Amino acid sequence: MTALTPGDDLRHWLRLCLVPGIGPERQCALLANFGLPERIFAAGQFALAKVIGDRLARTLLDHDNQAAIEQALAWAAEPGNTILTLADATYPKNLLQTADPPSLIYLKGRLELLEAPALAIVGARNATPQGLANAEAFAETFANAGLTVISGLALGIDGAAHQGALRGKASSIAVIGTGANRIYPPRNAELARELAGKGLILSEFPLDTPPTTHNFPRRNRLISGLARGVLVVEAAVDSGSLITARLAAEQGREVFAIPGSIHSPLSRGCHRLIKQGAKLVESAADVLEELHWQSTVVPTPPAPSPPAGYNGVLDAMGHDPVNLDALQVRTGLTPDALFAMLTVLELDGRIASLPGGRFQRIN
The missing domain is CATH 1.10.10.10 (Winged helix-like DNA-binding domain superfamily/Winged helix DNA-binding domain)
Known part of the structure; x- marks a missing residue:
């Protein structure tokens, strides 16, 4: 089987991953004990119960998710859509190196970006104009230097980072917290369509999964896991971006932060990260130098001076x-x-x- 030709193997993976209550941790335990999903379902209730308990073992064997399986297979058969499993050769190696890679990922767009060197850019949804300008400019520079820019398709810094990167050479990946057939937030619908055509959209959640609060922090480990490092542009002290930065540090990735005004609430999260050891960044070159990345980007010419007297x-x-x-x-x-x-x-x-x-x- 190839990733683009769904067959019996993918059907078994979908059957495992679409059972309510059998989340990633239990999926991992089952795979570790029995091997591929086909062997899991052939193991029998008694053997399964030793790993996930009797109630969930019965649920796993009895739950009818055939309609959801057929929907996923039909979606994967559409041009540009792919479902990858942990057993696929094209499953991203960076995710395999993390503590809890998802058993399935749903993808829409350019699969080759999964293996491209990447940097994540995250930050506040209610970003300042300067923060948005910084995210967009940094992302474009990174993309022109050959780094794919990863973010979460949220409003604010995420969207600005995607827009800047899509103008560059290396494009962008959006890791989303809904099903891959849903666009959230709706205001980024046009951006999502551009990402599907020129970049890549990635989700670990089943099709039709709505935007729920706990899904977005969970997807952050994939944003950091796919990247060599994470740049936080603006963030309050309770921002989800700090979760991404923490996960990046735990995964052995670099963490960067742009400082700001001591009076701005959206600078305090970045300042906290810098105090905790994140690298202070004043320019895109700072990040590229820290990553030992050789860039051939021509520097952007300075903006013209403002009118006299201004x-x-x-x-x-x-x-x-x-x-x-x-x-x-x-x-x-x-x-x-x-x-x-x-x-x-x-x-x-x-x-x-x-x-x-x-x-x-x-x-």
Whole structure:
């Protein structure tokens, strides 16, 4: 059997993995004791009960998941779709080296990206404009340097990282927390379609799995497991991105973090990681150097200078969000003159307007 030609072997794997209550840990125990799924089902209830208990042994043998199996096989037969098992030669080697690789992964897109060198970029969903710009720019640089960028298709930093990487040479992988036939969040539907065409979408969850809270932290181990390292762009102290960073460290991957303002809640998670030993990053080159990665990327030319007389406003803004009243005090300009200059700077892509009448400098 090849990965693209579902047959009896895949049918047995699906039968095992689609039984309620037989999660990855129990699947691993059964595979360790009996070998391939076909042997698991041939072992008999008494032998199975010694590994997973009598109740689950009965469930495993009696549960009818034929409809779900047929759905999965039909999905895998569609162009661009693949289901890989632990026994497949093309199952990603980086995941095999982790503590709990999923028994099945559902894939949509370019399978060759699974073996490409990769770096993960994660961060806040409610990211700042500067954070989004950093994620997108870093990802594009990494992709042009030959590193596939992995993230989780969430709003904010994840989406920006995917967008930047898709513009580069090495593309992007999205590891999602739903079934591979579902798009979440809906606002990233167009991005998901682009990833399916130019990159890769990966899920360990059965088809039609909805977005549930506990699935997203679980998929984070795959984001870190597939990558050589994880870069956290922005994160609050309770961010799921810190889970990904912790898992990366446990898996022996590098952890990087971009520092930010001491006044920003979205910098505190990164600062905590740096205190715990993550490598402080100021540029994409810092990451490439730490990974000993030889890049042939041509440096991006500097952005043109802002209009004459506007540097003073940018200097007065600093790099923290600031409101109009504070800027007026710092610059001594009238509200009308200051607002006119801010409008020009925003149209020029130098600043971004934030909720609450605040503004933030970008780069």
